[in-house]
Amino acid sequence: TTSSSAELGNLTQFEYLALNSPLNLSDGHARQALTSSQVRIIDDLPGLWAEAVKLPVEEVEASAKQAYFELLGQSSFPSGRVLSCYSSSVAMEIFARSLATEVDTIGLIHPTFDNIPDILRGVGLRLVPVEEDALHAGDLPGELLSQLGCVFVTTPNNPTGRVLPAERLRRLAEQCAEHDVVLTLDTSFRGFDTDAHYDHYAILRDSGCRWVVIEDTGKLWPTQELKIGFLVSSENVGLPVREIYSDILLGVSPVIMGMIRRFSEDAAGGGLAELHQFIARNRSVLRSVLAGVPGVSFPDTHSRASVERLHVGDRQGLEVWSRVQDFNVFVLPCQKFHWARPHEGDHLLRIALSRSESAVRGAAEALRTVLLQG
Numbered sequence: 001t002t003s004s005s006a007e008l009g010n011l012t013q014f015e016y017l018a019l020n021s022p023l024n025l026s027d028g029h030a031r032q033a034l035t036s037s038q039v040r041i042i043d044d045l046p047g048l049w050a051e052a053v054k055l056p057v058e059e060v061e062a063s064a065k066q067a068y069f070e071l072l073g074q075s076s077f078p079s080g081r082v083l084s085c086y087s088s089s090v091a092m093e094i095f096a097r098s099l100a101t102e103v104d105t106i107g108l109i110h111p112t113f114d115n116i117p118d119i120l121r122g123v124g125l126r127l128v129p130v131e132e133d134a135l136h137a138g139d140l141p142g143e144l145l146s147q148l149g150c151v152f153v154t155t156p157n158n159p160t161g162r163v164l165p166a167e168r169l170r171r172l173a174e175q176c177a178e179h180d181v182v183l184t185l186d187t188s189f190r191g192f193d194t195d196a197h198y199d200h201y202a203i204l205r206d207s208g209c210r211w212v213v214i215e216d217t218g219k220l221w222p223t224q225e226l227k228i229g230f231l232v233s234s235e236n237v238g239l240p241v242r243e244i245y246s247d248i249l250l251g252v253s254p255v256i257m258g259m260i261r262r263f264s265e266d267a268a269g270g271g272l273a274e275l276h277q278f279i280a281r282n283r284s285v286l287r288s289v290l291a292g293v294p295g296v297s298f299p300d301t302h303s304r305a306s307v308e309r310l311h312v313g314d315r316q317g318l319e320v321w322s323r324v325q326d327f328n329v330f331v332l333p334c335q336k337f338h339w340a341r342p343h344e345g346d347h348l349l350r351i352a353l354s355r356s357e358s359a360v361r362g363a364a365e366a367l368r369t370v371l372l373q374g
């Protein structure tokens with residue numbers, strides 16, 4: 001039986017409901033088929049295993065990081081200060097615990113995926129919402145920054161897909177340096193949007209601010225949750241990140257590191273451009289099947305992320321979410337992204353696009369049927 005939405009505490013619990021459905025368009029994980037060149041990498045897992053046994057782990061790790069960060073335009077990444085974690089959420093928990101040793105208040109982008117505020121609250125931090133529009137409009141108010149120990153920005157943001165441009169990042173980092181505020185970025189969706197491929201680490205380094213970045217390989221490729229969350233920090237971050245990392249793990253499997261290197265090399269050889277076209281096609285399928293449905297709109301016209309928000313007009317998002325399950329289709333209601341003011345998400349749903357085109361089409365057609373019922 002599907003729990004009633006009221007019983008579900010967070011977005012991930014909505015995503016659990018969808019995990020075994022053929023039309024799961026709920027979580028932002030990659031569930032499309034492997035490409036033929038990616039199949040060849042998976043076929044060579046025994047070779048990756050043998051390499052992991054034979055080579056020193058630091059060698060396997062360094063080449064995986066180099067391939068992944070270079071692929072996404074981050075050539076100034078500080079290779080000596082990148083910690084490999086089992087997932088980006090594990091990286092975030094380690095960051096949060098280390099931040100809480102020194103900071104009690106954090107400014108967090110609003111809206112964003114709710115496991116971020118949940119993890120930050122979990123270590124006792126007080127959260128202040130920083131509206132996405134305000135963040136992109138210009139400088140943050142000095143009186144806001146003077147009450148914060150950290151500013152946390154998801155870019156590209158989830159679920160809006162909005163990317164912090166280089167000039168805004170430069171200015172924000174300068175402000176954080178001026179106010180001795182740690183600047184933290186969650187860049188989990190950056191692989192999908194070339195606007196997010198400018199060298200963030202060069203800008204952060206040159207600003208002189210204290211910074212942390214969390215990267216996620218897990219959203220890009222369909223690797224059955226075999227992934228790495230990279231936890232990167234500045235030399236002057238002044239937080240016990242490495243100590244707390246050592247409380248949690250010794251390291252990630254070098255087999256997964258080798259797999260990430262191979263997927264990154266394949267992406268650099270044309271696979272990333274193919275992936276972008278694949279996501280763009282799924283986005284256009286969703287938008288065209290739902291075109292013309294009264295009251296329905298897509299608020300994030302520029303998003304290239306692997307998720308798409310749908311505004312359902314006067315309808316209640318939770319009502320549509322519930323009724324579309326009659327077609328075995330699962331999407332994600334958006335209240336919990338609005339962690340400070342949930343009602344802002346009452347008429348919004350999020351649809352995952354890292355799925356087969358037929359799954360996206362099938363889900364869009366089921367949504368159309370439900371939405372036309374009024």
Ligand SMILES: N=C(N)NC[C@@H](O)CC(=O)C(=O)O
Binds near residue numbers: 027089113
């Ligand atoms: N640790 C958690 N809760 N993982 C779920 C998260 O990866 C899903 C996500 O980010 C998205 O659906 O956009």
